[in-house]
Structure formats: C-alpha cells, structure tokens
Amino acid sequence: MLHFKNGEKSCEIANDSATLHDVIKALGLDGKKVIAAKLNDELMDLSRNVNEGGEVEAVTTDSPEGLEILRHSTAHLMAQAIERLYPGTHFGIGPAIKDGFYYDIDVAGTITESDLPKIEAEMRKISGAGEKVSREDMSKEDALKFFANDPYKTELISEIDAPTVSIYKQGEYADLCRGPHVPDASKIHNFKLLSIAGAYWRGSEKNKMLTRIYGTAFATPDELKTYTKRLEEAKLRDHRKLGKELDLFSLHEEGPGFPFFHPKGMVIMNTLINFWRKEHLKRGYLEIKTPQILDQQLWVRSGHWDHYRENMYLTEIDEKTYAIKPMNCPGSILVYKTQLRSYRELPMRLAELGIVHRHERTGVLHGLMRVRCFTQDDSHTYIEPSKIKEEVTAIMELDKYFYTKVFNFKYTVELSTRPEDSMGTDEQWEAAEAALKDALESTNTPYTINPGDGAFYGPKIDFHLEDCIGRTWQCGTIQLDFQLPGRFDVTYIGEDGAEHTPVLIHRVVFGSVERFMGILIEHYAGAFPYWLAPVQVEIIPIADTHIDYAKKLQDTFNKCGVRVEIDTRSEKLGRKIRDAQIQKIPYMLVVGDKEQAENKVGVRERSKGDLGSMTLDEFKNVLENEFDPNKD
C-alpha cells in the first residue's frame, strides 16, 4: 500500500501497476492542462508506474516547468513530422530554450523557411491523431543497437554516465531522451515554427554543421499570439531600420562593419559623450588620447601579438610593421610612464574615448551592435593593490547610475574567470578573482560566474543590458590586470620610498559607444527622451505667412540651446504633424494667425498630443522640466 499526498489531500493506492496519472486522479488533481507530475519533487511522466509513495504535484502547462516540457515535446513532434517528410534524416539534440525550442537535424538535401508550413501541417496531423507518447528504459548496449544507424544518438549514448538510458516513442518515431514528456501529442496545439539556421554539432566549429529549426509553443493560443506580436514589435524597433528612417547612420558596402554617422546620429553620440565626460570629471578621471597606429613591438610586449593577433589590422610605415590599435591599454601605459609616479597620485584614472579597430569575421557583423571599428569609453586606472575593492565598488556605482538612473535599463552581472589562453600565474589569477568576488559580495550584487571567459590578462566583471527582444548585450566591464604593469615595468613610489607595481583596472561603461547607441535606439524604439533627441522641437507654420514668426521663434530657442527645426514646406498642417510624429520629435509647435497675434505657440507633445496654446515662457518652462542629466 502506497501513500500519496498533496497538501491537505491524500490517497492510498494498492495496485502496484498504478501510474502517476492514477494517483493524480485519485487526489482529484487531474485536468486538461496537466501534462506531467512531480513525485517527491522529481519531474516524471504521467504514465510512470509508481513504486514509492510521497508528495505528489500535478504539473500543468501554466508553470515554467510544464511549459518547458510542452516545448520539449513539441520538438519531438517536429522531429517526427520531419522524419515522415524527409526519411533518413538524422537527429542531433532538440532541447527547450528560453522562448521555445529547436532541433538540430542532419537532413539529406536542404530545408528552407518555405518548407516550415509543410512541416507544421504534418505536426498538426500527428497531434490531431493524438499519438501516444511512451517511455522505455534500455541498457546502454541495447540503446546503442537500437540507434545503430544514428551517428549523433550513438555519440550521445556512449557519453552518458549511467547503465540505462530512456527512449521516448510516439508512433513510428523514437528518440533518446531524459524526458519527461506530455502523455500524448494531442496536448500540443499552440505552436509555430519560426526560423531555420545552421548550427555546429555540439557547438564546435570543428564539427559538421547541422540544420537547426527554431520553433515555439505555448499553453494557450493567446500566449502564442502575444509572443509572435512581440517578435513583430521587436522588428519595428530594429536599430538598423530605425537608423535609416531617422537618418542617424548608414552602412555601406565600401566599409563593411564601419558605420557612417549622420548629423542626427552625431547629436545623439555627442550628447552621450558630453554626459560621459561630465560624470567622469566629477569622479576624478583624467582624459587622454593616444594614437591609432603603434609599433608592432609595443603589441608584442603587451601580449596582444600572442593572444590577439588574428583580430588586429596591420600596416607598414617605412618598412616597419605597425598595428592599428585594437585596445587602448598600451597607449595609456605609455602616458603613465612619462613621469615617475607617487602613491599620492594614485588611483590615477586615465580615461580615453579610444577608437579601436578589430577584425571581426564577416558573418558576425550586425548593424551597430557588432562592428569592426568602435569607440570604447575606456579608462585605465592605476592603483595600489590594497585599494582594489574600493575602486571596483566605485565603478559599480557609476555603472548603476548610468544604466538604471539615466537610461532605465535592467542589467545582470557576470564574473568571468581565467580562460585557457591566458598570461600569469595561478596565484595572481586567484588573487584577482578573489578581489572581484569580494567587491561583488560586499555590495550585495547578485552575479553569476562565467568560467573561462575572462580576458587573457585578467578576470572581469561584465554588465549585460537587456534589450526589447530579451537579448542581452555586454556593455560595461571591469577587468583586473596584474600582467601588463609588470610587462611594461609600470611602477609608483610608495610611502616607504620604494618602487612598487600598481594594479591596472581596465573598465568601460557604455562598452562601445556605437553599440550603446544601437541598444538605445531599440530601447526607446527611436523615440529618444528629450535630452537625447536629435531634433527636440519642430516648429510648424500653418501657412507661408507664418514662416517669419517661426524663424523668430527658432532664433529664440537656438539661443537657449534647444535643437529646433522648421517645416517650411507648403504642406497642410496634418501632413507636417504626421511627418514630425514619424520622426518621433518630442515637441511640435504649431504657429498660425492666432499664435502670431498673441505671441504664443501651439504645443503638441509626441505622445500626449495637443497641449494647447502657451506663451514662450510657459513653453520654456515645460522644456526646463524635461529630464536632462547634462544640465546639472
């Protein structure tokens, strides 16, 4: 006799061939949305036979766990449909992921996006037929025999560290899988195949490239609809599309990965940079500028030649090899070393808006997010080892102010540890990693560890901002460096009169100013807050007779530092408003006979609409109250 309970409810089952589903029913937990169960906190199929009692929970598609199972089962459903339509296809892995699932397949010939509806239709057929899903445990030997014709499954099975593996079958389709899965395919309704892409087997470039099909599934049709709408919304926010429409920047075949910034894009970039300068001056940073092209020998000494050469552009001057800088650190060090430094000068924070060039492989370029030339809002801080925690904490505060207070971003923090290709001793790395951990923990900053992802010269803290599609972008980073100071004989004279080696902290806040702009474009969907908007106020004369008055207004506002434009086209009012609206200009000033006579302006705000007539002073006051971190 086995005892089961769920909160207040309980039941006893004598039959030793009872399934978890029987238990769920006996406990009165059954329902349409129930697709799996938990027995003593372990996720299981409903069809599992029970051989121990305990706490039972029904898992529905409403829970994150249930949704994951649903998606994983949808991946299997897709695989079954593909096997029917493309016999002889071999299957790799097909997991549930953040917003859906994928399956990597090795198919003879090619599948293109236009084939997806066909596969979807087949999936609906199987789901409609309510194909049952069953689990079977097998010894590894049997499983290897069973999947003898399947090279990928064979590889996976032989790496599993257990005597038995489980196989899931639905109709003619069988797959190696840990499970659990939905009890039958009829549970799967609200799914959609999304896209197709190549993906290396097991994520390694050395392996064969398989075809990956992405899809998603949800518990309800509404959730699926909401999700596909979100994808459409994300497309509308695409910074490449908005960059073109708002005339911010352009990309050309003549310079792949080298963006061209237009006047309006430069307004945004310069406003960001002004803000950045102001905040850094406040915090004791000193700004420097170092050359684009430097002698190869410098890069040999810095270690970049050994660890970063494939990303560097080279050139020759007077028969000597020079490199176009991919990083700003060696230049900063040369500046530091122009004088003998005292501990009294430390921490010395040498900031640089350094333009760096890095050779990125063709396939990775992406608008402003991934380019070959970008501006790092860099700083190299030379510091006594005992002050690391204090300085790192101050940088984290600066980051927090930028990201959350000024731009309203959510972000997550990662600690990246020693990579395979790196310089330095174990002790140095341990000390550096411990220092960063200490700073994170003493400020109660939640973080995850990203093993092996540090820079070649030291571990780092990375800040990842989340964009509108839920993609994350690395922006800020704080990197500790115990290597370069030694390599370059960087020193300071300590209180004791002796020479010491400082620690070097590399850090950026925006990361790449270009990328940060791209993220902002998507974040704001092109509707930049007042302080960043390229055109802040559009003056709209109703008829040609009002242009003179409009010009007088423009003059007045220009003198107050407001960015103003006039729409002098001989178009109707509605048209001019529409165009200003599409350009997402924060304020429109409609001026006609009435305004001209009363020396007023008709104010329209891009999202609130018509705010009525105001005197100039009243409107100036409205502008004064706009958020502008560059004002104070």
Add this chain to the structure above:
RNA sequence: GCCGGUGUGGCUCAGAGGUAGAGCAGCGCACUCGUAAUGCGCAGGUCAACAGUUCGAAUCUGUUCACCGGCUCCA
C-alpha cells in the same frame, strides 16, 4: 569563417528568357491650409559586381561582394 536565404531607382516592393514597373521620397506648378498623408505634372535604374549559356539575360549557370536569420566568436 560555417549553414541557409536575399540583393530591381533615395526608401518599400512588384516583375522571372524578348530588352523595366508601382507607391512613397525628390523637383516643378497650383492650393495657403488649425493637429497623423492636397492635387496635377516631371525627372530618376548599365536590375550588387564579374564571367558564362543563349540570336537575346534583371530573369538560367558559376564566382565574388554585401546584407538578413542563426552557429562559432565578441565591446
């Protein structure tokens, strides 16, 4: 770099072996207008580049380049 897709006027896109089309934008003319598109007219393209097949190629084939979706890599 790898897999798949795409490349037609400034922009968005149609055309698919017989020599290029629309809407928007631009320019001109008329209208002088009150809160999201006024009307008429004009001009604008060696159909990404190069090679090939063909009597004839934007259209078929190949190569290259760029872009898009991913993979790998990354700020």
